[in-house]
Amino acid sequence: MLDLDLAIIAxxxxxxxxxxxxVGGGGLILVPALFGVFPGAAPATLFGTNKxxxxxxTAWATLQYARRVTxxxxxxxxxxxxxxxxxxxxAWSVTAFSADSLRRALPLVLLVVLIYTLARKDLGRLHAPRHAGHIEAAWACGIGAVIGFYDGFFGPGTGSFFVFxxxxxxxxxxxHASASAKLLNTATNVAAIAAFAWKGHVWWHLATVMAVANVAGSLFGTRLALQHGAGFVRVIFMLVVxxxxxxxxxDAFLR
Incomplete structure (x- = not known):
């Protein structure tokens, strides 16, 4: 591997x-970079190395948020x-069903999310949990299961869906939504790594270098989010979406 390639990926x-x-959405940056630097590699290997x-x-961000956010x-x-x-x-369902329909529906779903967020200018500015106890846990589990399934089946925008x-x-x-999403996203990433690694689709030598850089970026991003609060995260959320x-x-209509 050329030093320049490694520097680009890092x-x-x-x-x-x-x-x-x-706010999530790092795959939007890293996955295209991997495909650009390694165009001949198997897609599964690049996805596995990304994870x-x-x-x-995401694990580091979870720890940092947990220290500062209840x-x-x-x-x-x-x-x-x-x-x-x-x-x-x-991940198992990918082997049995095609994701083509979801690929075409995804940009439309994301557009609805963006329009809704823009229209509701007060959305997510104040922390006012609607539920508590077992009801809150049930809602959170439902979100975790549905978006976790989506992440294993398809993936783009998982962190943003968790936050929304x-x-x-x-x-x-x-x-608080971004902090909570990091824990769940860490869990879905662990599941994905287990599946990819089982099939031998992780370049660990490259993933190790990328992980160090990823943690460094995570540290900076977490500090900015904690320093500037919910309004800042909301703006970044809309930009990422x-x-x-x-x-x-x-990818769905023009490629």
Whole structure:
């Protein structure tokens, strides 16, 4: 591997960790970079290597948020377990069903999310949980299972969907929603890594370098989010969703 190739991938992983720590969507940066640098590699290997790096950034962001933000662990821990199981189920379903219909529907779903967020200017600015106790845990588990399945089956925008649903369904502000999403996204990444590694689709030598860069970016992104609060995370969320709409729309209809 050329030093230049490694530098490009490390830089992409750094930026992906930064974005992922704030609101999710790091795969939008890192996956295209991997495909650009290694055009002849098997897609499964590049996806597996991406997950092998990204899981460390999301795990680090989870720890950083947990130190500064009060999280409802009674709801999030079972939700993380549900997300892990859902991701396994989604990965298995890929072998039996085509994702073509979902690929075409995704940019439209993301567009609805963006329009709704723009229209509701107060959405996610205040932290006012709608539920508590077992009800909150049940909602969180439902979100974890559904989006976890989606992540295993298809994947783009998983972190952003977690954030949006925590804001919309549970009444979290964007900062608490992003912090909660990191734990669940870590669980889905672990499930994906297990599946890819079992099939030998992870370049561990590359993933190790990418992981270091990803954690560094995650550290910077987490600090910015904690420093500037829910309003800042909301803005980054809308920018990432807009970028996802452009990328997934191009892949679905123009490629």
């Amino acid at each position: 830089l992409a992983s750094l930026f992906a960790g930064f974005v992922d720590a704030i 092998g790096a990204a899981v460390w950034g 999280l409802p662990w009674h709801a999030l821990l079972p939700a993380a377990a549900a997300a892990l199981v859902g991701s396994f189920a989604g 649903l925590f804001v919309r369904c549970l009444g979290y502000d964007f900062l 807009a970028a996802l709409i452009a990328k997934t729309g191009y």
